[in-house]
Amino acid sequence: MQLSALPEQSRPREKLLALGPSSLSDAELLAIFLRTGVSGMNAIELAESLLAQRGSLQRLFNSTQHDFVQLRGVGDAKYVQFQAVLELCKRYLKEGCHREVCFGNPQRVYDYLSIQLKGLEHEVFMALYLDSQNQLIKDEVLFSGTINAASVYPREVVKAALKYNAAGIIFAHNHPSGVSEPSYADKVLTEKLQKALSLIDIKVLDHIIVAGNRCASFAEMGLL
Known part of the structure; x- marks a missing residue:
């Protein structure tokens, strides 16, 4: 099912705007990041599949490039995006340590x-x-x-x-x-x-x- 076919309150982006990011599951947050799904899976289903294949959000983000591109629905471009997000998180926390x-x-x-x-x-x-x-x-x-x-x-x-x-x-x-x-x-x-x-x-x-x-x-x- 396309995300657009879901009730508005069930769509990740709309849910985040209405209830805040903490109200979303790992898969829903990941779906916002992925933006689109693949043939046979919408973005949420793809997110759930990726989490199931790697076992956890942490293991997904810590995947090597070789392991990551073996997952269905992602490739080098998404690997680069994942690494960029992870590095931004590290720099955000480091900046806090510098300022506090x-x-x-x-x-x-x-x-x-x-x-x-x-x-x-x-x-x-x-x-x-x-x-x-x-x-x-x-x-x-x-x-x-x-x-x-x-x-x-x-x-x-x-x-x-x-x-x-x-x-x-x-x-x-x-x-x-x-x-x-x-x-x-x-x-x-x-x-x-x-x-x-x-x-x-x-x-x-x-x-x-x-x-x-x-x-x-x-x-x-x-x-x-």
């Missing part, structure tokens, strides 16, 4: 880190360099792969912190397993970095683990 007192608003930090790290199938270790007001100066990925105490070189972290004139650092990485509990390697690496940075009076404010929909904070757990 980042460490004073942990939820803002969790939101930003979640969109950066959630859903990745490999581990990524990153650093957020903060100024004396705990606002974000710069973030960067330090390492990708299995994290252990030898994965990240303290000397390189110290050099970067001095380069950006950071007063504090928040470390973060993801656990693709979905288990948020810090591993022994996580603790050893954090202690190693904390000791190196203390020599130049730069404080490690937190180390946050993103695991699925959860974030675990070393600071909140009393591990710093």
Whole structure:
């Protein structure tokens, strides 16, 4: 059935205007983005099909180009659009961290880190360099792969912190397993970095683990 044949209150765009975006399902929001369907499926049905094929909205947006273009009804052009939307979301959250007192608003930090790290199938270790007001100066990925105490070189972290004139650092990485509990390697690496940075009076404010929909904070757990 064409979307135009649906009752007005059931059409995604009209529903959003009347009730707000939070009233729409994942498929309805995705249908607005897709705009059109394919032969035999309207935009909502195509959205539902894409979500079913990938298992979730998160997995759909985190699909590799190769996996994405295998899905029925989408191709390289839609992949580019998906990546552009994802990057806009990241930049929106990063801008918030730049403008607000980042460490004073942990939820803002969790939101930003979640969109950066959630859903990745490999581990990524990153650093957020903060100024004396705990606002974000710069973030960067330090390492990708299995994290252990030898994965990240303290000397390189110290050099970067001095380069950006950071007063504090928040470390973060993801656990693709979905288990948020810090591993022994996580603790050893954090202690190693904390000791190196203390020599130049730069404080490690937190180390946050993103695991699925959860974030675990070393600071909140009393591990710093």
